[in-house]
Structures are given as structure tokens and as C-alpha cells.
Amino acid sequence: MEDLERLLREGAWDAIRRDLTQTRPFDLAAELTRLDDQQRAVAFRLLPKDLALAVFEALDPPVQKDLLNGLRDEAVRELLANLDPDDRVELLDELPAKVVNKLLADLSPHERRLTTGLLGYPAEAVGRMMSPEYVALRQSMTAGEALDRVRAVGGAAETVYSLPVIGPDRTLLGMTSLRQVVLADPQTPVSQLMSEPISASALTDRETAARLLQEADLLALPVVDAEDRLVGVFTVDDAMEVLEGADTEDAARAGGAEPLRRPYLVAGVLQIARTRAMWLLVLMGAAALTVLVLNTFEAELEAVVVLALFVPLLIGTGGNAGAQAATTVTRAIAVGEVRFRDLGQVLAREARVGVLLGAMLAVVAFAAGTAFLALRGEEWADAARVASVLALSLIGICTLAASAGALMPMLAKRIGIDPAVVSAPFITTTVDATGLVIYFLVARAVLADMMGG
Amino acid sequence: MEDLERLLREGAWDAIRRDLTQTRPFDLAAELTRLDDQQRAVAFRLLPKDLALAVFEALDPPVQKDLLNGLRDEAVRELLANLDPDDRVELLDELPAKVVNKLLADLSPHERRLTTGLLGYPAEAVGRMMSPEYVALRQSMTAGEALDRVRAVGGAAETVYSLPVIGPDRTLLGMTSLRQVVLADPQTPVSQLMSEPISASALTDRETAARLLQEADLLALPVVDAEDRLVGVFTVDDAMEVLEGADTEDAARAGGAEPLRRPYLVAGVLQIARTRAMWLLVLMGAAALTVLVLNTFEAELEAVVVLALFVPLLIGTGGNAGAQAATTVTRAIAVGEVRFRDLGQVLAREARVGVLLGAMLAVVAFAAGTAFLALRGEEWADAARVASVLALSLIGICTLAASAGALMPMLAKRIGIDPAVVSAPFITTTVDATGLVIYFLVARAVLADMMGG
Known part of the structure; x- marks a missing residue:
């Protein structure tokens, strides 16, 4: 990709539009991060709608926030409505309470309920970073029925690979995986496919939860409340983000400074x-x-x-x-x-x-x-x-x-x-x-x- | 779990056996790491066979190596035969060339071929850490056929969630996922489910590959040779291990020391x-x-x-x-x-x-x-x-x-x-x-x- 900043300065819109659509979302996010606020908003508005959402998701929350200032209210509303609840909460954490309330009011009732649920957990808790959208199975299902369930409701879920098995009161009974469900004979009961769950309480510190997920080699860690009822899943991509943040924090402190909490060139x-x-x-x-x-x-x-x-x-x-x-x-x-x-x-x-x-x-x-x-x-x-x-x-x-x-x-x-x-x-x-x-x-x-x- | 070291000293075998089977493999691995070589071998020999393999996989390669010294040749052969090829290569890297050759000779021809393939890549290359066992799809398949393929050969694969799509000469054409395959109408052609692949060359430095996987939010990164032919997949658990190792190395160097390359208490x-x-x-x-x-x-x-x-x-x-x-x-x-x-x-x-x-x-x-x-x-x-x-x-x-x-x-x-x-x-x-x-x-x-x- 040619130098985006130069093209923007020259107003070479066609070249920019061509470049933008040929670049991968996370590379584009890195490029946008390096621009100043005004150039970033201009470049972002040139993106086709689908790509814009993917790029927005790949930006760090502090950069997302800076970008929102340069967009029209309608565009902000739409971006926010399309984010996953856990990513949305991370962004809302950057904004003043007044703005948060206004934005929450614009969400659909379902999305608003999911979001405020996460916002209820303390800042460093895994509850705030988990996804409330998962596919839960029942012990009484067969593997075939479980697969049907994944097909029916999996579209909205953050992950369909780690499948919690719950009891009537949403108690977490065990975990199984799409791999096991797919490879098993369709008549196999789910109860035979599940294993003892490794889980974290929603109040667990998120770094602790991320290390547990890593040590246990999981793709998602089920998160439960005080009564052991399933409230969400914490996925491996978020765990990697947490661990990277923790290591950045440790590196900063080892050098005798507090962490910046935003990309260096943006600060x-x-x-x-x-x-x-x-x-x-x-x-x-x-x-x-x-x-x-x-x-x-x-x-x-x-x-x-x-x-x-x-x-x-x-x-x-x-x-x-x-x-x-x-x-x-x-x-x-x-x-x-x-x-x-x-x-x-x-x-x-x-x-x-x-x-x-x-x-x-x-x-x-x-x-x-x-x-x-x-x-x-x-x-x-x-x-x-x-x-x-x-x-x-x-x-x-x-x-x-x-x-x-x-x-x-x-x-x-x-x-x-x-x-x-x-x-x-x-x-x-x-x-x-x-x-x-x-x-x-x-x-x-x-x-x-x-x-x- | 009670203090394993004390129980071993007291020879309380029944209590140890009960403790061992009630503990999760990665917790057991952490406990074993803290024992001295002799105690570790004793405790390990008390494990039931399935658990022993899971615990062995969760140990760091230098500790695995120390443990092998305390086991009989037959037990060593069996453990090695059951490891995934990439984990096996990591362990072999710790051993002297003479021992490696002997151990390789004991493997089945198929496993030996997979292992020597990985051993051919340079030490820091992603090729050495990738899994050569994956499920590849063809563009001409339908989603239903793809699912059948996963069912037929997925048992041996390291992951069935990231599915590379390849051409007749194994050229990587695109990537799809089990999620897309399961959620799609069974008649949908795979060509409509796949996206531009984000891949790494087998010679890429493994930290670079791990950061790419993280930035692109992937569960597995397809790895290709110089002719863009698929040779393996690099999975997220290995990427996390690489990033943790890189951060440990950076932390050590930031403190003016070389990394230890083995757990602190074992060194x-x-x-x-x-x-x-x-x-x-x-x-x-x-x-x-x-x-x-x-x-x-x-x-x-x-x-x-x-x-x-x-x-x-x-x-x-x-x-x-x-x-x-x-x-x-x-x-x-x-x-x-x-x-x-x-x-x-x-x-x-x-x-x-x-x-x-x-x-x-x-x-x-x-x-x-x-x-x-x-x-x-x-x-x-x-x-x-x-x-x-x-x-x-x-x-x-x-x-x-x-x-x-x-x-x-x-x-x-x-x-x-x-x-x-x-x-x-x-x-x-x-x-x-x-x-x-x-x-x-x-x-x-x-x-x-x-x-x-």
C-alpha cells in the first residue's frame, strides 16, 4: 500500500479508495492509527460499509474514541449497534458517562440489555470482557440435536466452538466442543461428550482468567456467577489481548513508568x-x-x-x-x-x-x-x-x-x-x-x- | 491438593494416587515441575496412562526431557509416539542428536515422516512449530461434503476449526471455517464460503507469525512453502506460547540478562x-x-x-x-x-x-x-x-x-x-x-x- 498520509494530503481520492479496499482490515487499522484525527476520519469515511466495521473493530478503543468524534451521529450509532457487546463495552469505557447514556439509549433493547449487563462488572473483571452471546446445550440432547442447535442460534454467537452444557437453572454442568459434536455419532448423548468444566467467576481478574485459559489450552473459558450459573464465555482472542496488555504494563513498570494505555504514536x-x-x-x-x-x-x-x-x-x-x-x-x-x-x-x-x-x-x-x-x-x-x-x-x-x-x-x-x-x-x-x-x-x-x- | 512433595517423602502412595487423579492435567504439570528429578519420575509413574499423556503434554520441553531420563525406554517410546508432531519436535530439540535418531527410529513411518518434515525447518521458523495434520478442503466441494470430510479425517487433525481450501497442486486458495461450513446450507459450494487467506511462509520467524495470527484474530494461520503450497497450520495455542516466550525473553533482556529458557525453580x-x-x-x-x-x-x-x-x-x-x-x-x-x-x-x-x-x-x-x-x-x-x-x-x-x-x-x-x-x-x-x-x-x-x- 502506498503512503496513505501522502495520498490524503494530495487528495488522490481514487488511489486511496483503491488502496483501501485492497488492504486487509487489521493492516488498515494499523495505518489509520498512525494518522492524525482529521486525516483518520477522512480516510475512514471513504471505506465501504462492511470494511469500515471490520476496520473499526480492529482499532484500539482509545483510537476508536478519537475516530467517533470525527463522524456523524448516524454513523456512530450504526457502528456501535454492530459491535459485539464486549467490544462495545471496551469502547464505552473510554467515553464520558453522559455520552455513554446517550449512545446506550440508541441501541436496540436486546443489545442494550447485553451491554448494561457487562457494564455492571468491575473494570478489571473478566465479566466485563466476556461475551454474553454463546450457544448453550442441554445434557439430554443428542450430538445431532446439538448440531441443529448450533445451526439455529450460532449465527449471533461470538464462538460456536466451545459449547457449555447447562442444567435447567443455567448451572454450568460441563463443556463440550463443536469438534466433538461433529465427529460423534449423531445419536450420542451430549452427556457423554462433555468434560468437567474449567471455568472462572465473572469477578475474577481478567489477567488471571486469561492465564487459566492459556494454561488449559482452551479456545473459550466459561464464566459463571456466584451460584455457578453460566453468564458468558471469555474467548481466546480477548485473552491474548489481555495478556499483551498485561505484558505491556509490566514492561512499562519494569522501566519505571506507568503504562500509556494507548498506542505510542497516538499519545x-x-x-x-x-x-x-x-x-x-x-x-x-x-x-x-x-x-x-x-x-x-x-x-x-x-x-x-x-x-x-x-x-x-x-x-x-x-x-x-x-x-x-x-x-x-x-x-x-x-x-x-x-x-x-x-x-x-x-x-x-x-x-x-x-x-x-x-x-x-x-x-x-x-x-x-x-x-x-x-x-x-x-x-x-x-x-x-x-x-x-x-x-x-x-x-x-x-x-x-x-x-x-x-x-x-x-x-x-x-x-x-x-x-x-x-x-x-x-x-x-x-x-x-x-x-x-x-x-x-x-x-x-x-x-x-x-x-x- | 495436599503438598505432593511431603506425600512423596512419606511414601503415602494411596493419598498420592487419589490426589493425582483428582487434579487437572495442567495443575499437575505445574506441581511436577516443582519437584526434583527423582520425585517427579516417581509421581509420574503413578499416573494412569491417559492422564500421564495429558500431563506430559502440559510440561515445558526442558522438564519433559529431565523426566524422560527417569522413565523406562518403553514408556519413553510410548509417550513420544502419542505426542503431536509439533510438540514432539520441541522435545527432540532438547535432546542430543544421537538420542533423537534412536527415538525417531522407534516411531511409526507416518509419524516419523511428519516429524522429520518439521525438523527440516530452522529453529526459530514457524515451520518447526506448525502442525502438519490439518483438514484441507477442495473448492469444488459443497458445505455438506466439507462436513463429511471433517468427519472422515478430522480425528487426527490438530484443529478442525480453520479449514484451508487448496487447489490440485496443494496451492492455498483460501480459508474457511467449521463455523461457516456448519452454518451454511449444505448445498453451498465451498468456493462461496472461503475468504482471501492470511498466511505465513514456513520460514517466517515464529514470533512474527504469532503476532500476525493475533492481529488478524485467527485460530490458526495456514503455513505455505515457497511455491505457496500448504504445508501446515500454526494454531493459536502455539502462538500464545511463542508470544509468552518472546515476552519472557524481552523481560530478561530488559533486565540485562539472557533468558533462562526453563522454569526458574528448575534452573x-x-x-x-x-x-x-x-x-x-x-x-x-x-x-x-x-x-x-x-x-x-x-x-x-x-x-x-x-x-x-x-x-x-x-x-x-x-x-x-x-x-x-x-x-x-x-x-x-x-x-x-x-x-x-x-x-x-x-x-x-x-x-x-x-x-x-x-x-x-x-x-x-x-x-x-x-x-x-x-x-x-x-x-x-x-x-x-x-x-x-x-x-x-x-x-x-x-x-x-x-x-x-x-x-x-x-x-x-x-x-x-x-x-x-x-x-x-x-x-x-x-x-x-x-x-x-x-x-x-x-x-x-x-x-x-x-x-x-
């Missing part, structure tokens, strides 16, 4: 700055501790000025060792490999890893440090002593950093904070101050005579 | 240390630059000793600002939101974000720094001048850090390096040295008289 400079400002301030506040530590050890620093030369290297390395441990453990928590009860085991491993890595760095730092200081004009013996302070500190700092890097995400998870929040930058900043204390205590012990102590 | 201390040692050494080598910078500006440092107090805070903050930008941009690249052609736009945004954040921090640092230095006993005017050096440096450092944090992942991607590799720790370490240069240049300009210049 404004102020929006980006806002996701980072708070963390940067908090971390600078924590870094002020290093000023106090250096202030405390000023006498040692003035007595042996070369000590100052290694401060950035030491705390940088400590920070890196801490970040390595923190990201490894945070990820292991996120994918469910490590739980709080493993704390002792995790700490023991990370402490040993820290000692090992610290010892390796110490050897290199001792050799390079001695050579550097001797080249600078120090006596060889003095050079080796200062370098040994560097080497010993590295062992202590790496051990501390790896242990703290493992401990903090696990504690965070335990008390209900996102472990990613306390990962890399938070750890490095806290390890900085402690690392300096280790450095100057080692220096005081090894270089006592140089410091006149 | 040995030496294995963990090995994933981190190289990066830690490289980063310490880069950090040696800070020693050289401080060495160069030693005269300034000795003239105004308080400057040393702020070194860790400054470089720490610069590192954090760089890490924020780097992780945001790395993630935007990973999910396809940002491409190289956006470089100018991304740099312009990050530079502006850096100035904004730097200015915010500068205000806080100027006020707090002046107060701190005055409390320490400096004259108010001198305190304010030193604090202004801190403030001005923060603006420069944040701008530099945010720009470098955006630039480096994009350049890395351009020259074919994983952008995650150059993210957080790499950026912080390189920004450290440059940040110090900025600091001392600003100090030299503002405090010229104090330095006797």
Missing part, C-alpha cells in the same frame, strides 16, 4: 510525560539517600579522594545485578512459576548467584583497578589495597542486590502490589544507597591507616 | 549465573568510562568537593529517565506500533518529554539542594549556585537520556539486534558517563570562580 507528549513524572520524582527522592550517605562518609572521601572515582561504577553494577534478579523473579511470578511459599528457595538461589557473580566481577575489578591506579601514579601496594576495597565491595553489593532484587517483587506480590512496580529502577535506587554504605565500611576497615584512623 | 544456580555473567561484565566494562570521566574532572571535584555528593543521584536519575524511554519504545517496537520510519517523530517526542521531565525535576532539585547545602553550612548564595548546577544538569541529562533511550532500541532493530538487548541497563550505563560530562561542564561554566578558573 501526546504530555500524556507520555505524565506516565513517567511521578515515578521519576519518587525515585529521585529515594536517590537523595545517596547524598546523605556520601555526606556521612565525607571524611573518608576527603582522606582518600580516589574512592570517589569508583562510586558510579559500583552503584551502577549493583543496580544492574539487582535489576537482573528483579526482572527474572518478576517474570517468574507473572507466568505463575514462582509463588510466595518459594520465598526461602528463591532467596537462597539469588544469594548464591549474587556471590558467584560478585566474585567473578571482583577478580576483574581487582586486576583492572590495580593497573589503573598504578598508571595514575600510586604505589603498587596502595593501588592493590584500594582495588581490593573495590573488589570486596563488589561481592557484597552483588549479593545484596540479587537478594533484594528477588525479595522485593515477592513481598510486593504478597501484599497485593504489582511486582513489576518494585522491579528494576526501584531496586537499583534502593541498592545504590546501601551499596555506598558497604563500600565505605569496607574502605574504613581496609584503609584505616590511610584515613588516619 | 540451577550456575545456569542462572551464566545468563547474567556476560552482560554484567560488559556493563561493568562500559561503567569503567565513568571512572575515566571522573579522573578527567578530578581538579573540579577537588576544588568543589560537594559536587561529589550529587553524582549518584544525578546518574541514577538519568538512568531512570533513559530506562523509561527505552522500555516504552522497545515495547512499542515489539507490538508493531512503531517502525524505523518513525524515528524522527519518536526522537522529537522523547526529546520534548525529556525536557519537560528534566525541568520538573530541576525545580524540585534546586529547592531541595539549596536548602540541604545551606543546612550543611554553606552561604545561601553559594548553596543556590551549586544547586543550580544540579538543576541545569538534570534538564540536560534527562533530555539526553530520553533521546538515547528512544534512539538505541530503534537502531538496534534496524541492524537486526533484539531491541530489548540495548534497553534499560545498557542505556543507563552509557548515559552515566555522558551525564557526568554534562554535570562537570555545567559546573565549570557556573562555578568558574570557585574553581579558580
